[in-house]
Each structure stands twice: as C-alpha cells, then as structure tokens.
Amino acid sequence: MTIDISWSALGLFCLVLLIPVFINWRFNLALGKDIGISLVRMLLQLALLGVYLQFLFELNSLWINLLWLTVMLLVGASAIIGKAKLPRKALFFPVLSGLILGLSPLLVILLLALLKPTPAYSAQYLIPLAGMLLGNSLSGNIVALQRLFSALNEKTTEYQGYLALGASRQQATQGFVQSAMQQAFAPVLASMSTVGLVTLPGMMTGQILAGRDPMVAVKYQLVILIAIFVMLSISIATTLSLSIRVAIGQTGLVKFGINKTNASTA
Incomplete structure (x- = not known):
C-alpha cells in the first residue's frame, strides 16, 4: 500500500x-x-x-506516445549541447542520432521481449522507461563532448603533429575520444560498483515504498541499470564519432572547440 x-x-x-x-x-x-x-x-x-x-x-495512443517520445529526444539533445556550450546547429544531428540509436533498440527489447505490457506501446511503461534512460544519459554525453573538444582545443598542436606524421583523422583523434569516453563512463561505473552498499537507486526505492516485494524491485533495478549503461555506451560512441566528422573538415582543421564564442552561439 x-x-x-x-x-x-x-x-x-x-x-x-x-x-x-x-x-x-x-x-x-x-x-x-x-x-x-x-x-x-x-x-x-x-x-x-x-x-x-x-x-x-x-488515452494510451501509439501516435501520441511516439510524439511525446520525440519531444523528449529533441529536448534531451538540445539540453546536452547547451550544457556542453557547443554550437547547437552543428552538433544537433550527431547528438540526436546518438540518443536515438541508444534508446530505440533498448525500448524494443524491454517492451517486446522482457516486460511485455499490453499493449506493447503502453504509456505506463514506454514513457517512464524512456525518461529514465534519457535522463541518465544526459550527463555522460555532456561530459564526453566537453572533454573531447576541450582536449582538441588545448592540444591542437599534438593533433596536427599526428596528421603531419601521416595519421588519418580517426587515428589522430583516437586518444582524445578514448579519454573523453573513459571520463564519461567513470560516474556510471562508480555508481554500478557501489549500488546496494553506498546507494539505493531511486526506482528500487520507489517500488519498495509502493509496497512491492524487495526482490521484484531488485530485478527491475538491475534491468534499468544495465539498460542505462548500454544506452550510455551506444549514445556516447555514436555522438563522438559523428561529432568528430562535423568538427573536423577535410583539411584536418578543428572547426570549433569549447570557448566563450561557442558558449554564446550554443
């Protein structure tokens, strides 16, 4: 109760x-x-x-549920770019693509294969699940973008040196991308390693307060934590890969980074 x-x-x-x-x-x-x-x-x-x-x-309408999901994705992408203080127009597609590619397959698996609500697009499941996955992906994507473009801004000489030695764009930026991803994953990995000992996750706490069996709450929380980590991995990898293509032209020059000018245009 x-x-x-x-x-x-x-x-x-x-x-x-x-x-x-x-x-x-x-x-x-x-x-x-x-x-x-x-x-x-x-x-x-x-x-x-x-x-x-x-x-x-x-109402539980498929089209209205999908419309609300689209709004969530658009607002989420805009918030990530705004907080990272990067040009919105240039990076909106890479960030939105990362969120869509990370969220869509997980929602399909959760709704059609695991939870199986009736109907499968039930708003009671679709909207909260999408909200939790998107909400927990925002900070990771913000950190990843900030770290990537800060490093490119601060170590432009190092990047140009790789190019001068014959490295491709992908090879020259690999170290920057790796570092950005490692720093973005650090908080979620720390949270996963301490869950149950240091922290009691919100979804699990909510279900317990609602009177659910603690083991049922544990199962749901495990599903959510795994889904969050998988979505974060897909969205960050996609966002950084596409952002590199946008930020670095055929000449190999970095078009923009994190600075006051970009903050004002974000």
Missing part, C-alpha cells in the same frame, strides 16, 4: 529548501537566481507532467 502525501505536508517539507538558500547567501555563491528559476521550473514542469501523464495513460 502506497502512503499518500498531502499537499499541506508537501508544502511544509519544502521549507527545507531554506537550507540551500542560506548556504548560497552565507558563502556568497551568487546562485540565487539560478536556484529560484530551477525550483519554479521544477514545480511547474512536474505539476504539468503529472496532469499530462494521467491523460496520456488513459
């Missing part, structure tokens, strides 16, 4: 937000505006999402 939370109790709990507000003031972090905007957006977006998901679950 799930214990409901009254709106009044939720409002009182929100008073704990005064703690980070005080910390921001005490340490002069100048994050007041960002904190305020983030909290207001979180409140409005979650409230609208709750209302919309109720409608979505009742």
Whole structure:
C-alpha cells in the first residue's frame, strides 16, 4: 500500500529548501537566481507532467506516445549541447542520432521481449522507461563532448603533429575520444560498483515504498541499470564519432572547440 502525501505536508517539507538558500547567501555563491528559476521550473514542469501523464495513460495512443517520445529526444539533445556550450546547429544531428540509436533498440527489447505490457506501446511503461534512460544519459554525453573538444582545443598542436606524421583523422583523434569516453563512463561505473552498499537507486526505492516485494524491485533495478549503461555506451560512441566528422573538415582543421564564442552561439 502506497502512503499518500498531502499537499499541506508537501508544502511544509519544502521549507527545507531554506537550507540551500542560506548556504548560497552565507558563502556568497551568487546562485540565487539560478536556484529560484530551477525550483519554479521544477514545480511547474512536474505539476504539468503529472496532469499530462494521467491523460496520456488513459488515452494510451501509439501516435501520441511516439510524439511525446520525440519531444523528449529533441529536448534531451538540445539540453546536452547547451550544457556542453557547443554550437547547437552543428552538433544537433550527431547528438540526436546518438540518443536515438541508444534508446530505440533498448525500448524494443524491454517492451517486446522482457516486460511485455499490453499493449506493447503502453504509456505506463514506454514513457517512464524512456525518461529514465534519457535522463541518465544526459550527463555522460555532456561530459564526453566537453572533454573531447576541450582536449582538441588545448592540444591542437599534438593533433596536427599526428596528421603531419601521416595519421588519418580517426587515428589522430583516437586518444582524445578514448579519454573523453573513459571520463564519461567513470560516474556510471562508480555508481554500478557501489549500488546496494553506498546507494539505493531511486526506482528500487520507489517500488519498495509502493509496497512491492524487495526482490521484484531488485530485478527491475538491475534491468534499468544495465539498460542505462548500454544506452550510455551506444549514445556516447555514436555522438563522438559523428561529432568528430562535423568538427573536423577535410583539411584536418578543428572547426570549433569549447570557448566563450561557442558558449554564446550554443
């Protein structure tokens, strides 16, 4: 049995937000505006999402579900590029392609082969699964893109040296790509290695609080963690491979990197 939370109790709990507000003031972090905007957006977006998901679950239309999934992918790709402070127009296709190639096969496997909801496109399963996979892929892709283009910016001479020695574009950028991928995978690998000992994942916690058997919750959490790692691997590999093609022309020159100019155009 799930214990409901009254709106009044939720409002009182929100008073704990005064703690980070005080910390921001005490340490002069100048994050007041960002904190305020983030909290207001979180409140409005979650409230609208709750209302919309109720409608979505009742309607359960294949085309509306796919439309919502498309919106999630577009917003996710835009958020990755914006946070990485890179040119949106140039890298939107590589990032979106990485998310689509990472998400699509996993959703097919989860919905058609593993969970088998009826119908297979059930919004109750499709939307939350897509949201968890996409949400956990954002930070990894941001880190990967930032590390790749920062390295290319800072070590342009090294990259040009490889080209001068006869290396292909792929060979000259291989070390940069490897380093970016290693750093992007580090957080998720650390999370996987400490799950159950240091951390209790959100999905598992939610199911336990909802009264589900802990072993059932464990099975679902294992599926989600494996799917997240696989999607992250596919999306980052695809995004970096396509981004290299976009960022480095036939001349071998790096067209852009992470700097103030690109931040303003992102």
